[in-house]
Amino acid sequence: xxxxxxxLVLFSGGQDSTTCLAWALQHYARVETxxxxxxxxxxxxxxxxxxxLARLRAHNRDWDAKLGEDHMIxxxxxxxxxxxxxxxxxxxxxxxxxxxxxxxxxxxxxxxTVAATVAYRRGLSVLVGGMCETDFSGYPxxxxxxxxxxxxxxxxxxxxxxxxxxxLMWRDKRQTWELAHALGGTAxxxxxxxxxxxxxxxxxxxxxxxxxxxxxxxxxALRARGYRQYAGTEAPxx
Ligand code: ZN
Numbered sequence: 150x151x152x153x154x155x156x157l158v159l160f161s162g163g164q165d166s167t168t169c170l171a172w173a174l175q176h177y178a179r180v181e182t183x184x185x186x187x188x189x190x191x192x193x194x195x196x197x198x199x200x201x202l203a204r205l206r207a208h209n210r211d212w213d214a215k216l217g218e219d220h221m222i223x224x225x226x227x228x229x230x231x232x233x234x235x236x237x238x239x240x241x242x243x244x245x246x247x248x249x250x251x252x253x254x255x256x257x258x259x260x261x262t263v264a265a266t267v268a269y270r271r272g273l274s275v276l277v278g279g280m281c282e283t284d285f286s287g288y289p290x291x292x293x294x295x296x297x298x299x300x301x302x303x304x305x306x307x308x309x310x311x312x313x314x315x316x317l318m319w320r321d322k323r324q325t326w327e328l329a330h331a332l333g334g335t336a337x338x339x340x341x342x343x344x345x346x347x348x349x350x351x352x353x354x355x356x357x358x359x360x361x362x363x364x365x366x367x368x369x370a371l372r373a374r375g376y377r378q379y380a381g382t383e384a385p386x387x
Contacts, residue, residue, distance in 0.1 A: 153312070154178040156275040157268040159260055160202075160219075161185070162194040164345045164360070164372060165279030165317055167201055168325055171332045172316045173277045174205070174212040181273060183220040183264050187256070188228030193353050194346040195221075201344045208333060208340060220267055224260075227253060241349060241366060248288070257290035258299060265303045265311055274311060281317040281325075293318050322375020323385060330379075338379075347372045358382070 156173045160166045160182040173180045184198055198219070206213040231253055232239075257280060264276050280291040289295060293315070300313040317325055329338050341360075346353065348362030348369050355361065359376035362369040377383035 153274050155273045156180050156277050156314070157264055157271065157273040158182050158277040159184075159264055159279065160198065161279075162196075162198040162201055162345060163279070163347045164341055165281065165325060165347075167205075167341050167345045168329045168332075169277050169279045169316055171205065171212070171329065171337060173275075173314075174209070174215055175332055177275060178215060179217055179273075180215050181217040181220065181271060183222060183267055185222050185224045185260055185263070187224040187226075187253075193351040197344055197346045201340075204340050204344055208336060218271075222263055222267070224263070227256060227259070255290065257288070258295075261296070261299055261313065262303065265307060265309075268311065269307055269309060275314055276311055277314045277316070279317050280315045281320065283317075283319055283321045283324075322371050323378035326376055326379035342376065 154177050156177040156179070158166065158170045158173045158180060160170050161184060170180070170182065182202070184195060186192070186195055189195075202216070202219060206216060257278070261276060261278060264278075268274070268276055278296070280293075280296055282292055296313050296315055296318075300311060303309070303311055303313075316328070320328060326338060326341075329341050333340075343356070343360065346361060349366040350363045352363035352369075353361045355364075357364060357373065358380070359373040362372065364370075364373065374383060378385045
């Protein structure tokens, strides 16, 4: 049996996965991180990861003691086998099936499966991901049912007892900022706002009240609205 107090967090360097990492550091005795380089246009998120990790360590001594190895995995095969606005220089738009062309088919399935493979080797029992069904772009592999089905498939296929945790599944972006505040106060909110990266276009020139980004892509729009609702400078959605 795997110990149930160890976790592997899918950590991209974005707002959601950083909040998930803080959540995991609060809940588990040992926490490792995994990141994927898949030729994303916003590869800048990979360059902010070490800074975010260092600042999380400085933020909380307990978290520093619990935080273990960081695993960076090359998944460049994703951009080789798909053609989307996430990995290629084409405009972001909605496709005929209603999904934005930033959707990389099967990406989260692949991420979780690779994470499970690493967790198996490392003796980690909980896989933590920032998938969210509430304030998302309609990606079907972010759905709660998808993750529950994948948990069953991974456990059958690896004869293991992994638990997939998705602490943001039912939170909107405002509530994700509120979770960060509950976990680490204003200092953690400021850390996430200033150091994490969400923008699909990899824009990092201007620091807005909600952090860095182009301000217009779908990821920036969600992040900015959520932050302003959290900060009370914009009314929550009705
Ligand atoms: Zn943007």
